[in-house]
Amino acid sequence: MQSIGLTDAKIKNKGMKIRHYIGMILTLFVVFQSCKKDETQARLASDDAIKPATLTLDKTAVTLSKDNASDTVLHLTLVQPDFGFQAAVTNVLQIGLKGDNFKTVKEVVIPNGRTSLGFTGNELNGYLLSLGVPTGTVSDFDVRLKSSINTKIAAVFSALASLKASPYASTSYLYAIGAYEDWVEANAESLISPTSDGIYTGIINFPEGKLTFKLTPERNWSNSYGETEPGKLVYNGGQDIKAPRTGNLELQVNTNTNTISYKDHSWGIIGSATPKGWDADTDMKYDNANQVWKLTVSLTAGEIKFRKNHDWGTNFGGANGTLEAGGANITVASAGTYDIVVDFNANTYTLTKK
Structure with missing residues (x-):
């Protein structure tokens, strides 16, 4: 009977030790996870861990004219930002009036992974005219990069770059390639911006069952606007745009706000x-x-x-x-x-x- 009692005591003692060890392991695991969580939060919240992108323009002054409209007149290079951890970054070039603190801004999305980009005279001229500046007069602009990874983490901005340019009066076009003309690039109707201010209008007849299309700066598929939701456009992305109904519709496209609207016009x-x-x-x-x-x-x-x-x-x-x-x-x-x-x-x- 005594030996049985000793055996029970030993078993009980071993059980207590095992529970003690398990408790220690669980405590260490919780502490480790908490430290990892705190470390991640600290890195997300620390400004020291975030390095904005670096933007470099190859010119500080650009001469714009119809003669160099198709030439590359401005080239930018960038060093990607560092948010302190691996993440997909969206970079947007912002152009604003000097000293205006980007209250009026033209935004151009930089394709993912690109570290350099060139702009033709026609492209840059359209961007500057969208800011409402006069033609034939030199204006000063601030240029920067806005970098973001998601809506929950604040965007970061590069240092400002300066640019001087004198835009010229011009008419620019978008082309609606779509089902209404059997997706033939050469037959696409054009939308017109008389002053290249980013606002384009045109009238298109949409037959029954042929309401989808995309918008392109040229009559090809090199670049295009798609739709993320009705009325909301995105450059080089999104789904086919869909007109709301059949018949003659007047389209208004605003590439400054990336929106599209329709009204009856026949x-x-x-x-x-x-x-x-x-x-x-x-x-x-x-x-x-x-x-x-x-x-x-x-x-x-x-x-x-x-x-x-x-x-x-x-x-x-x-x-x-x-x-x-x-x-x-x-x-x-x-x-x-x-x-x-x-x-x-x-x-x-x-x-x-x-």
Whole structure:
């Protein structure tokens, strides 16, 4: 009986030791994990561990003109930032008016992994005009890099670089390559920015089931704008952009804010000479490059008028090639196939029998 008691005591003693050792191991593990966590938080919170990107421009003054529009006029190099740990970094070039503290800013995303980038005269001219500076006059700009890894950690900025340049007046374009024209680059409609200020407009007819497209600075796929969500654009990324509905839509694209919006904008002919009579419009197609409306259509002898958005609120009549708001019906003397061209900027029209 005594030996059994000693054995029980030994077992009990060993059990206590084992529990003690397990407790020590668990304590050390918790302390180690806490230290790791505290170390990570300290490194994230420490400004000493973060090194902003270094930006270098190869020029401090640039001469811009239509003669060097296609030449590389400015080249930048950068040393990637260091956030104190490995992470994918997004670098954005920011251009602002000197001393304005980037209240008005043009942002250009640097492709991932790139440490150098060149800008053509046309690209740089468009960026500077988007800031609202005058043409033909030298203006001063501040340039820096904004680097970020996610929305939870504050972005860091490089030291400022200075740039002087005199932008020139120009017209720039975006091209909408899409399903409405069977994705043929050469047939893409153009959106126009008359002053290269980053705001482009154009009118496109979207047939049923052919609403998707992308926007490109040239009629090729070297660079393009896609869509991250309805109305929100991203450069060299995103999905196909999708128009909200069929028919003639006026698109406005703002590459300063990377947004796109739509509104109805159609013109058609209506009248006794048209295929649908006075009951409905026969829609015309907008020629963005020449800013005129066109239609080839079979007409009978009779009368026509031009009507906006299928409504009598805005309509034009006229005579002898001159349009007049709300004017008299236009006479079609004889039946035939006609090419119709209407210029609402000049208030003129032509009816050419084929």
